[in-house]
Amino acid sequence: MRIFGMILAMALAMPVAAAPTGAGELTGTLKKIKDSNRIVLGVRDGGPPFSYIDNDQKYVGYTIDICDKIIDAIKKEINAPTLQVEMNPVTSSTRIPLMTNGTIDLECGSTTNNPERQKQVTFTNAHFVTTSRFASKKAQNINKIDDLKGKTVVSVAGSTNLVQINKVNSERKLGLTIQAAKDTVEAFLLLETDRAAAFVMDDVQLSILIALSKDPAAYTISEDAFALPEPYGIMLRRNDEPFKAVVDRATADLYRSPEIAAIYKKWFESPVPPKGINYRFPMPAELRRAFEHPTDSPDPASYKS
Template sequence: MRRWGCVLALVLAAHAAGAEELSGTLQKIKETGKIAVAFQEAAVPFSYLDGNQKPVGYALDICARIADAVKRELGLPNLVVETVPVTSSTRIPLMTNGTIDLLCASTTNNAERQKLVTFTNTHFLSATRFAAKASSSLRRIDDLKGKTAVAIAGSTNIAQLNKVNVDRKLGITIVPAKDQAEAFLMLETDRAQAYVLDDVQLAVAIARSKEPAAYVISEDAFSKAEPFGIMLRKDDAPFKAIADRVTAELYQSPEIEKLYKTWFESPVPPTGTNFNYPMSAALRAAFKKPSSSPDPDAYAAE
C-alpha cells in the first residue's frame, strides 16, 4: 500500500508540475475548458454572419485550425469554441482584459497596435486604391488629375488621398462621404469619378453592386500593402508559438490556395456573391515566408 501510495503521489506531482508549466492564454483555456474566438459581424469575407446568423469567414477558418491545435496540445477533446462578436472599438480592450483569446477578422497589424497586442502570421495584405467606372479609362492615380474623388470622412484613405493630391499636384476635388454606402452611390451616379478605399473592401462593394462588370479597381495604390493578422494577447509566447506554427504550416501548404479561393474567388453565403479577387503576388510571397511583422516593407513581392 505504501508503494502504491508513493506511485500515486508521483503521478499527482507530475500532473501538478505539468499544470504549473502552463501560463497565460493556455492556462486560462485549460482551466475553463473553452477558447473565446472573437469576430466582427460585417468584416466580409474575413468574418461575418451568414443567413443563419452563424459566424463564418476566411479568418474564422484560420482560427478554427488554431483552436484545433490548442485542443490537441492541451488534451481537451471537448474544448468549447465560444464565438464573441466585437467592434473596432471593443476588440483591443476585450483582448487585453482576457475576455477574448483570438480575434479573427480583417485587423491591420501595425506598430501602434503592437504596443498593446500582438499578431500571428499575416493572412492578408491590403492597400488603398480607387474604384472607377470601367468606361472612364481611369486606371492609375495620375489619371485622376482634375477629377472628383470620394472617400469616407475621417478615414485613413481620405488622408492618403489628400497627401498624394498635394504631393503630385493633381488638382483632385476630394469629397468626403459619411459611409461606404454614400461613397459608392456617388461613384455609381457619376457625382465622383473615383472612390478611394481599401482594395479588398472595394472588391466587396463592386461585387455587391447592381452591375459589377461596370467597375474596375486601380492598378496602383495610394499606400503600401498593410498586413492583416489574427490578434493575440501581448507577451504570451507559448500561445503565439502554437498560432504561428499552425498558420505557417497552413500558409506554406496547398491548403491555403483552396481556403483563399473559397472566400475570395467562389460564391459565398448568404447570397452566393463571388468577389472575384485573386491572390496578389505580394500575398503569395508572404505565404512562402510567414511573418508577423507589422512593417509593410517586409511584404514587398519578390
C-alpha cells in the same frame, strides 16, 4: 548502505526528470483555456467574407476557417479534445479592450497589424494583405493615379485612405477635388451616380462593394496603389509567448500548405453564402509571398512583392 542511498536518490529524481508537460505548467492564455475548457473568439457579425453570420445564424468566413485550424493546434498542445468554442461579437472600438481585459482569446476578423496597435496587443502571422487603390467606372478609362488629374475623388472621412489621397494630390500636383463620405456605402454611391470619378479605399473592400453593386461589370480597380500593402492579422494578448508560439506555428504550417489556397479560393473567388456572390478577388502577390514566408511584422515594407 552507500549503494542503497544512491538507488534512493536516483528513484527520487526519476519522476521529476520523466514528468510530462502538464496543465499545471501552463501559463497565460493556454492555462486560462485549459482551466475553463473554453476558448473565446472575437468575431464580426457583418464583415464578409472575413467574419459574419450566415442564414443559419452561424459565424462563418475566411478568418473563421483559419481560426478553426488554430483551435485544432491548441487542442493538441493542451490535450483538450473536447475544448468548447465560444463566439463573442466585437466591433472596431471594442476588439482591443476585450482582448486586453481577457474576455476574448483570439480576434478573428480583418484587423490591420500596425505599430500603434502593437503597443497594446500582438498579432500572429499575416492572413491578408490589402493595398489602398481606387475604383472607377470602366467607361471613364481611368487606369492610373495620374489619370485622376483635375477630377473629383471620394473616400471615407477619418480613414487612412483620405490621408493618402491628400498626400499624393500635394506631391503630384493633381488638382483633385477631394470629397469625404461618412462611410463606404455613401462613397460608393457618389461613384455610382457619377458625382465622383474615383473612390479610394482598401482594394479588398472595393472589390466587395463592386460585387454587391447593381452592375459589377461596370467597374474596375486600379493597379496603381496609393501606399505600400498593409497586413491583417489575428490578434492576441501581448507578452504571452507560449500562446503566441502555438498560434504562430499553427498559422505558419497552414500558410505553407496547399490548404490555404483552397480556403482563400472558397471565400474570395467562389460564390459566398448566403447570397452566392463571388467577390472575384484573386490572391495578391504580396499575400502569396507572405504565405510563403510567414511573418507577423507590422511594417508594410515587409509585404512589398
